Amino acid sequence: MKDSAKEEIISAIQCNIRNERYICNHTSNLLLSSGKPQKVVEEHHLTATEKLILKEIALGKTTKEIAAERNLSFHTVNSHRKNIFRKLEVNSVHEAMKYVMRAGIVDLAEYYI
Numbered sequence: 001m002k003d004s005a006k007e008e009i010i011s012a013i014q015c016n017i018r019n020e021r022y023i024c025n026h027t028s029n030l031l032l033s034s035g036k037p038q039k040v041v042e043e044h045h046l047t048a049t050e051k052l053i054l055k056e057i058a059l060g061k062t063t064k065e066i067a068a069e070r071n072l073s074f075h076t077v078n079s080h081r082k083n084i085f086r087k088l089e090v091n092s093v094h095e096a097m098k099y100v101m102r103a104g105i106v107d108l109a110e111y112y113i
Contacts, residue, residue: 046087053080057093058100
């Protein structure tokens with residue numbers, strides 16, 4: 001975070017140099033304090049493919065990367081992405097990530113730590 005302490009920023013830079021992942025204390029606390037994940041995926045009736053694509057979006061992959069890995073057209077993945085956002089009533093990747101964390105689709109705390 002841009003308002004983090006100098007020591008935390010230095011630690012983040014050192015992790016980056018060693019090709020390690022780093023998550024700041026503020027974000028770590030938010031992830032750990034969120035409590036037990038709520039299972040809300042079924043409420044929105046996402047298909048199995050949409051759930052997989054949502055997980056990959058949350059892990060930071062671009063539409064182009066997802067399409068290449070799944071041997072799909074960019075436009076097919078983009079259509080899935082639009083449907084996911086519409087069903088979840090979100091407008092951004094950030095909002096989709098918040099949903100993924102609440103729903104327990106991806107344990108981002110383990111991914112980044």
